[in-house]
Amino acid sequence: MKIIEHNMLGKIECVRSMRAHSIRLVVRPDGTLRLTYPLFSSSSKAIVFAESKASWIERTRRRISQRAALLPTISSAEVEQLRRAARTYIPTTIAHLATKHGFTYTSLRISKAQTRWGSCSGHNGISISLFVMLLPEHLREFILLHELCHTRHHNHSAAFHSLLNSLVGGNERLLIAELKHHHIPRIRE
Ligand SMILES: [Zn+2]
Structure with a gap:
């Protein structure tokens, strides 16, 4: 696993996985990204994939922070x-x-x-x-x-x-x- 600081998408945790069959992108509750990609792929390919999902990432992050704001404190x-x-x-x-x-x-x-x-x-x-x-x-x-x-x-x-x-x-x-x-x-x- 390696963590990269992407200048547009922020912190991304890159995990190369034996079990992954395709590139998978998840927005964590704290807004950081986790990219899982198969052995035959590479982190640079996975990052290009993440970049292509930039607007989805932004929408998802916005939804997560709106939900957190609704929780009672x-x-x-x-x-x-x-x-x-x-x-x-x-x-x-x-x-x-x-x-x-x-x-x-x-x-x-x-x-x-x-x-x-x-x-x-x-x-x-x-x-x-x-x-x-x-x-x-x-x-x-x-x-x-x-x-x-x-x-x-x-x-x-x-x-x-x-x-x-x-x-x-x-x-x-x-x-x-x-x-x-x-x-x-x-x-x-
Ligand atoms: Zn019980």
Whole structure:
């Protein structure tokens, strides 16, 4: 792999790949380009190809930055507030739910995860993102119940879903649909 600084297109990562059958161009989320080309081709051929796609690259970069601007943001001070709220709310609520439904977990961690609301390890250690504090209470509980159900089923099998569904009054699908409207915000520096 080599990185070149193109005077018109900016940074391009050039990757010669055994698996590539043709030249492939991708605009990364940060706007940089990645060019993959087959062994029988060359980086100069690949760059000529990229140059021929200049207007597509520009359109794609514009679309990416417009989408990023639409994502909600949060300041680091607000994140600290959420962390404090999470430290009071999550341990008591999850302990209460575990006792009520007969689950046991080995540890609880409050994380700053921005790609998922929670997770459960093979040893039943539960991790909950502090960003659940931005959700309405019933969705927050739904996340906690989801992770608690993983202490019994370490997968998303039918058995897992039927257990979780029984704990939320048959509303699992509805709650999943509702959760899709909530996004973890980007942290402003
Ligand atoms: Zn899960």
